[in-house]
Amino acid sequence: MRGQVRGFSLIELLLAMAVGLILVLGVSQVAISARATHASQQAAMLLQDDARFVLGKLIQDIRQVGMFGCQATASIDNAPPAFDRPVVWNTGSASTSLTLVTADSGGGKPDWTVVSDCTGTAQAYAGSAPAPAPGQIRFAARQLTYTFEAGQLKISTPAAPAKAVLTDNVQRFDISFGVADKPSSLTVARYDPSPADASLIRSVRIQMTLQDPTGRVKDQTYSVVAALRNRLG
Numbered sequence: 001m002r003g004q005v006r007g008f009s010l011i012e013l014l015l016a017m018a019v020g021l022i023l024v025l026g027v028s029q030v031a032i033s034a035r036a037t038h039a040s041q042q043a044a045m046l047l048q049d050d051a052r053f054v055l056g057k058l059i060q061d062i063r064q065v066g067m068f069g070c071q072a073t074a075s076i077d078n079a080p081p082a083f084d085r086p087v088v089w090n091t092g093s094a095s096t097s098l099t100l101v102t103a104d105s106g107g108g109k110p111d112w113t114v115v116s117d118c119t120g121t122a123q124a125y126a127g128s129a130p131a132p133a134p135g136q137i138r139f140a141a142r143q144l145t146y147t148f149e150a151g152q153l154k155i156s157t158p159a160a161p162a163k164a165v166l167t168d169n170v171q172r173f174d175i176s177f178g179v180a181d182k183p184s185s186l187t188v189a190r191y192d193p194s195p196a197d198a199s200l201i202r203s204v205r206i207q208m209t210l211q212d213p214t215g216r217v218k219d220q221t222y223s224v225v226a227a228l229r230n231r232l233g
Helices: 010-063
Strands: 087-091 095-103 112-116 122-126 137-149 152-156 164-167 170-179 190-192 201-210 220-227
Touching: 010 095, 010 164, 010 201, 010 220, 087 170, 095 170, 152 170, 170 220
Parallel strands: none
Antiparallel strands: 087 095, 095 137, 112 122, 112 137, 137 152, 152 164, 170 190, 170 201, 201 220
8 A cells, every 4th residue: 555645734834934034034143243243343443543643643743842952942043933832722612723843753844943063052944954064963843733623633834734634533632731830840740721831731631532434333532641752851
C-alpha cells in the first residue's frame, strides 16, 4: 500500500515565513545600527580634526605672544604701539575677537621685524627689515586676529584684512585669561574674561563648542590653556 504524502499546511508555511521575516528584520536592524554607529564615529572624528587644527594653531600663536627678540619692548627703538599690548580682545553681542602680536614662524612677510644685537640696541621696522649687520639678528613679528561670528571662526592680518574661515559649525567660542596678582608674579591667580590690566595676563584659556551639521553626534566642547611663555621668565 502506497504511503500517504503530506506537504506543509498553510499554517506551517505562514509560521515559517514569519520566522524568516523576523530573522531578516533582525539582521537588517543590526546592519542599520552598525552603519549609524560608523557614521556617528566619522562625524565625531571630523569635529575632533577641526578642533585639533584650530586649537593647535591658537596654542602656537599664544605661546609666542610678545616674543620680539632678546631685548625688552621698552628697549626697542621705533616699536609700534601694538608691542605694548600684544593681547587684545573684544566681546560683543554678535562676535568675539582675539588679537595677538606674536613671533612669526610661518616664513611669510612679517608685519614688523626687530633687528637687535641682543646686548643693547634693537630697532623695529615695518614689514621686512634691511640686512642685519654683523652680530645682529632679525626677529619677525606678526599680528593675527581670530574672530568668532556667524558660526564661523575666522582669521585676519593687517596685510590681509579679509577674514579667512578656519572652521565652520562653531556654536560657542569663549575666552578667559589667566592673570597674576602682581606684575612680578609668574603664577596664575584666577581666570578673568576681561581683565583690567592686560600686563598681568599669563595664560589664555579657550573653550570651543563645535556642532555636527548633520546632527549625528551631540555638540562637542574642547578646552585648552596656553601660557604666554614670554611672561613666564
